[in-house]
Amino acid sequence: MxxxxxxxxxxxxxxxxxxxxxxxxxxxxxxxxxxxxxxxVHRIYIHPLSRYPGPELAKISSLYSIYHAWRGDRHLDLLRLHGKYGSVVRYGPNSLSFNSPHAVSAIYTHDKNIAKTSFYNFFDLNKTTKHTQSIIDKHSHGRRRRIISHALSEKVLRGMEVRIICHVQKLCNALGHGSSPVSNVWSDTKDMSLWTLYYAIDTITDLCFGYCASTIDSPINRDIAKLIETSSQKALICGLLPVIKILGLDQILYPLPSSSGGKSFIIHNQKILAQRLKSEINAADKDILSYLINAKQDQDNGSLFLSSELWAENLSVSPGSETISVALSATLFYIVHNDDSHQVLNAEVRTTFNATNQIRLGQRLESCEYLRACINEAMRLAPPVPGILPREVECDGVYIDGFPVPKGTEVGVSAYAIHHNASYYPEPFLYNPTRWIRSKDSQSDGIDLAHFAFCPFSAGTRGCLGKSLAYAELSLALARIVFVYDMRVEPDQFRIQSPAEERDFGRHKTMEYKLRDAYIGMKCGPNIQFKSRMIDDHDSGDQQLH
Structure with missing residues (x-):
């Protein structure tokens, strides 16, 4: 056998x-x-970028960058790589990361021969409808930007001030609920990563659509926050690895929230847009949508916004709520964890204003230099978009920070990496708001250099159009919170880190506000308690409890 x-x-x-x-x-x-x-062999030794240093695996395959994007620590890895290799790092077969303010200027400000990459196509509402932040064509982007800039001008912002203050008031009422200065009772612990996002969502939706999501007052629409986070993560990964989108795997890997709140909110706002397009604009409508609907025909081609484009533009502003939330949460984190900064900020705000109704946009608020410095320093340490905003070199002969970069190369600067560069920010991991304040004893060169390297809102013609609006929302909210409440970290709060997390580069620092890079920064905490102060309202003569 x-x-x-x-x-x-x-x-x-x-x-x-x-x-x-x-x-x-x-x-x-x-x-x-x-x-x-x-x-x-070609990518390591022969490729046009072979002269630039970087991890061998990153030179061979883009899977290196995708892996760190999936982990949410690409910004931390870029900081580590620049510390090891210098001001320019090859972090992909055809990608370079720079780490200097001159590179920020060359890539994002003076971008004549540099354009957005196809990465941004994955931020579109659908295949046929683009919004300003995702448009690659410079001419089309310029036309849209000119129109939208009018809707976000200083004049328009002044008209929206009352609505912003209304949402600030709602936030403050929610934060201090149950606290009492008389009986020395503190509020319940609040996760500020959530409450600041609710504030930002309510404000943004009100200013954009003229309809408030009411996430501060009600939990019905709060899964909008999850919708924003999931959409951002999906766009990042699909942008780096398009085959995920082509095969339809994005719906499996990044399913949208199953609850109906976020979906019903989107449907409701679509109905609002349809109604507003059919009716005449009311003079009382002072939201961004009204300015877009009233936009004049562009002189270059005489085209108006299509209804789908209006919807895309308004919806694209929603991720801006996460930007504001990161900045405000980070500022509160560093304030409650730094007693000296906390005391200086309290003194400045509480001596500048005598009543809550004085906290408005204008000279008084602008005079609060330390408040603005606290916000800037928090955004330096925890930039709302911590990773790279990729661009593509369109022709040969381009030099960035003195380095020749061939046509077709993807380039960019990580805000987190440059904000932690000791060449521009001495003691880069130290929260020090005074580095932004000019004084007789300070060296102006250092402050100018700090501002030169500062890019939390990107830079140039592709930079954030809502920068002034963001600072208004941040300043009004922070000033009122500090004026109305005493704050403290939740007693006995101790966050236990896993052994794996302690080993990760950049994750071991207990006094740093940690972000997860999902294109926009994802965060958790801080957990803070509030106690109302007894305030003498000199304007009205009434003693108020807030």
């Missing part, structure tokens, strides 16, 4: 068909191995 088996096996092995199949498999493996070897 065994001899018969041996003969059958030998006959099978010597069969021409089996030999041909085995030969084909062997040749396929050999060819694939040879191809991989050639690709590796």
């Amino acid at each position: 065994s001899n018969l088996f041996k003969l059958s096996y030998v006959d099978c092995a010597l069969d021409p068909d089996h030999l041909a199949t085995g030969l084909r498999i062997g040749l396929t493996i050999a060819c694939f191995s040879q191809y991989c070897t050639c690709v590796i």
